[in-house]
Amino acid sequence: xxxxxxxxxxxxxxxxxxxxxxxxxxxxxxxxxxxxxxxxxxxxxxxxxxxxxxxxxxxxxxxxxxxxxxxxxxxxxxxxxxxxxxxxxxxxxxxxxxxxxxxxxxxxxxxxxxxxxxxxxxxxxxxxxxxxxxxxxxxxxxxxxxxxxxxxxxxxxxxxxxxxxxxxxxxxxxxxxxxxxxxxxxxxxxxxxxxxxxxxxxxxxxxxxxxxxxxxxxxxxxxxxxxxxxxxxxxxxxxxxxxxxxxxxxxxxxxxxxxxxxxxxxxxxxxxxxxxxxxxxxxxxxxxxxxxxxxxxxxxxxxxxxxxxxxxxxxxxxxxxxxxxxxxxxxxxxxxxxxxxxxxxxxxxxxxxxxxxxxxxxxxxxxxxxxxxxxxxxxxxxxxxxxxxxxxxxxxxxxxxxxxxxxxxxxxxxxxxxxxxxxxxxxxxxxxxxxxxxxxxxxxxxxxxxxxxxxxxxxxxxxxxxxxxxxxxxxxxxxxxxxxxxxxxxxxxxxxxxxxxxxxxxxxxxxxxx
Numbered sequence: 001x002x003x004x005x006x007x008x009x010x011x012x013x014x015x016x017x018x019x020x021x022x023x024x025x026x027x028x029x030x031x032x033x034x035x036x037x038x039x040x041x042x043x044x045x046x047x048x049x050x051x052x053x054x055x056x057x058x059x060x061x062x063x064x065x066x067x068x069x070x071x072x073x074x075x076x077x078x079x080x081x082x083x084x085x086x087x088x089x090x091x092x093x094x095x096x097x098x099x100x101x102x103x104x105x106x107x108x109x110x111x112x113x114x115x116x117x118x119x120x121x122x123x124x125x126x127x128x129x130x131x132x133x134x135x136x137x138x139x140x141x142x143x144x145x146x147x148x149x150x151x152x153x154x155x156x157x158x159x160x161x162x163x164x165x166x167x168x169x170x171x172x173x174x175x176x177x178x179x180x181x182x183x184x185x186x187x188x189x190x191x192x193x194x195x196x197x198x199x200x201x202x203x204x205x206x207x208x209x210x211x212x213x214x215x216x217x218x219x220x221x222x223x224x225x226x227x228x229x230x231x232x233x234x235x236x237x238x239x240x241x242x243x244x245x246x247x248x249x250x251x252x253x254x255x256x257x258x259x260x261x262x263x264x265x266x267x268x269x270x271x272x273x274x275x276x277x278x279x280x281x282x283x284x285x286x287x288x289x290x291x292x293x294x295x296x297x298x299x300x301x302x303x304x305x306x307x308x309x310x311x312x313x314x315x316x317x318x319x320x321x322x323x324x325x326x327x328x329x330x331x332x333x334x335x336x337x338x339x340x341x342x343x344x345x346x347x348x349x350x351x352x353x354x355x356x357x358x359x360x361x362x363x364x365x366x367x368x369x370x371x372x373x374x375x376x377x378x379x380x381x382x383x384x385x386x387x388x389x390x391x392x393x394x395x396x397x398x399x400x401x402x403x404x405x406x407x408x409x410x411x412x413x414x415x416x417x418x419x420x421x422x423x424x425x426x427x428x429x430x431x432x433x434x435x436x437x438x439x440x441x442x443x444x445x446x447x448x449x450x451x452x453x454x455x456x457x458x459x460x461x462x463x464x465x466x467x468x469x470x471x472x473x474x475x476x477x478x479x480x481x482x483x484x485x486x487x488x489x490x491x492x493x494x495x496x497x498x499x500x501x502x503x504x505x506x507x508x509x510x511x512x513x514x
Contacts, residue, residue: 061104062113066514068098071198073509075126079211080501081218086134091509092127092206094198096120097163109172115182117164126507127209127226136210163237175245183237185254186265186286187323187342193280194329194336194380196392196458198511199471202340202374204229204398204452207473207505212439215492216499222413222439223361225503228402228448228477230342230372231357236286238263254284262290263355276331283324289316292354317353320345334381334388339396341373349405357401365406368446372398387460394473398450408444408482442498443487447480470508476500 071094076085090096097120103113128136166180189202209226240258245251250272257264267284323342329335344356346367352359358367378392403409456471479486479498486493493499 062102063104065101066098067101068096069094069511069513070096071509071511072096073126073507075129075207076506077131077208077211078504079131079214080503081214082131084131084134086124086129088123089129090120090123090125091198091507092125092209093201093203094511095125097160099164110170112167112169114167115164116162118160119163120160127206130210130212130224131220133210173246175243178242178244179240181237181239182242182256184240184258184263184265184286185242185256185267186236186284187321188267188269188282188284188325189323189340189342190325190338190374190376191269191271191280191282191327193278193327193338194376194378194392195388195390195460195467196376196378196380196456196469196471198467199456199458199469199507200376200392200394200454200473203232204372204396204450204475205231207507208475208503211503213477213479214501214503215440216501217492219490219492220439221411221491221498221500222441223402223411225450225475225477227357227360227411228450228479229398229452230370230401231360236263236355259290263288273331278329278331279327281324281326283322285322286320288319288321288353288355290353290355291317292352292359315348315351317351317358318347319353319356319358321356329380334379335377336380337375337377339373339375341371343369343371345369361402361409361411363404363409365404365408367409368400368403368405370398370400370403372396372401374452384459387462388458389460390458392457393453393455395451395453397452398448400448401450402448402479403445405446408446410443410487411441411445413439413441440490441488442479442481442491444481444483444496445479445486445498446482447478449478451476451478465513467511469510470506472504472506474502474504476502 071091073089073091074085074087075089077083097117099115099117101113101115103111105111124134124136162181164180164182166178166182168176168178170176190197205226209224209229211225213221213223213225213228215221238258240256240263242254242256245253250270252269253266254269255264255266263286265284265286267282269280269282271278271280273279321342321344323340325338325340327336327338346356346358346363346369349364349366351366352362357370374394374396376392376394378390380388380390382388452473452475454471454473456469458467458469460467477498477500479500481487481493481496481498484493484496485491486496486498491498
């Protein structure tokens with residue numbers, strides 16, 4: 001729009017300059033000398049300088065486009081003993097964000113460009129809030145443990161984080177090379193032909209991941225729903241080099257290597273349409289040996305007996321994950337079915353890569369191998385003339401994401417508020433996010449299974465580049481322990497099975513794109 005305005009400005013400048021010579025009616029007289037010489041050339045030069053400094057035109061070589069979305073929701077929840085409604089949250093299913101995109105032609109075959117994507121997680125988000133914290137305390141990431149609650153009047157939220165910062169070079173016949181912070185090639189999850197991902201994403205943790213699991217007697221366990229399901233259900237974003245092939249007969253191949261060469265992956269994707277049947281899907285693999293960076297760079301004697309950061313002496317981590325997806329849509333009727341399957345394998349007690357939930361919580365004897373799958377189906381048609389309306393239902397499971405090998409994993413509660421200064425006192429006990437003072441510890445978890453089912457509706461509004469939606473998801477958990485009573489009589493466990501309440505989540509809102 002700015003570029004168009006400037007082009008119009010150029011024309012106006014010419015007409016104005018012409019008016020200086022013909023002395024148009026109602027236009028104050030002026031002389032060429034007032035403009036410092038040739039009026040027309042001077043005006044055009046000034047307009048060109050203005051165009052060169054505008055964001056829309058970039059530097060006149062590299063184009064610049066600004067795009068993004070605002071995604072805010074109202075979320076209602078019921079954990080079996082409490083319920084509430086949170087208003088205006090950012091939805092982590094597809095967060096609010098904006099991007100700067102640029103590209104330029106080097107020659108007819110070669111292009112170069114860049115992308116900077118900033119995610120805005122200001123205030124509460126759907127994956128960070130819980131029963132006692134409607135703000136998600138994202139301010140702690142900037143201000144530390146003493147950050148104030150966002151519900152105080154006019155407390156500023158922080159801006160966000162960089163999802164993507166990368167440049168690329170592409171040859172039409174060879175493919176694209178991307179360098180910077182970007183999604184790795186790897187596990188392929190649901191390809192959303194139905195257009196329902198804004199409310200029903202591939203991940204189970206993005207609506208209620210920080211909510212505490214409740215027991216049948218109302219106790220709060222020292223575990224969250226996010227610790228029992230897949231950590232993200234998609235490729236990680238990291239600093240990397242990524243290759244993307246040209247499209248060949250509907251297929252695209254990607255491969256990437258990142259961090260210190262300890263994180264690499266590859267995937268093959270496909271999209272096509274035959275006799276009114278649209279098909280999309282793919283398969284991918286990731287391999288990670290990357291150690292988490294130590295919190296201190298002060299040399300210490302580690303377990304290998306040499307001076308250096310403490311984490312260098314631990315067992316080298318190894319996580320492998322693979323996943324495939326297939327989506328089908330009958331275009332004339334709008335009927336669709338889509339889904340994915342993924343699996344993560346973990347190596348070695350004492351290792352920790354920080355990827356795929358390996359350290360959440362710490363698994364002293366190693367993380368149990370985990371799987372997740374999801375099937376969605378429904379119909380998407382433009383019944384009202386304003387854009388597709390999609391009605392859908394879904395069902396899926398997440399198995400052993402919260403379980404450990406051997407004697408199992410333990411979810412310990414903090415003993416004092418000092419270990420969680422953001423905790424709130426409720427009924428004499430401290431409760432809050434993550435490690436929860438006063439919550440009931442759970443020990444020896446060797447098996448977890450979370451079942452998710454849901455239904456909902458999305459309505460595209462094409463004229464406004466927006467999507468309205470309303471969706472429901474039900475989460476239920478089966479948790480088994482190797483330890484009698486799961487470590488404490490307070491858990492109420494019977495035959496080493498932890499009693500848990502379902503949590504119900506209803507989310508409605510809109511995505512407005514620009």
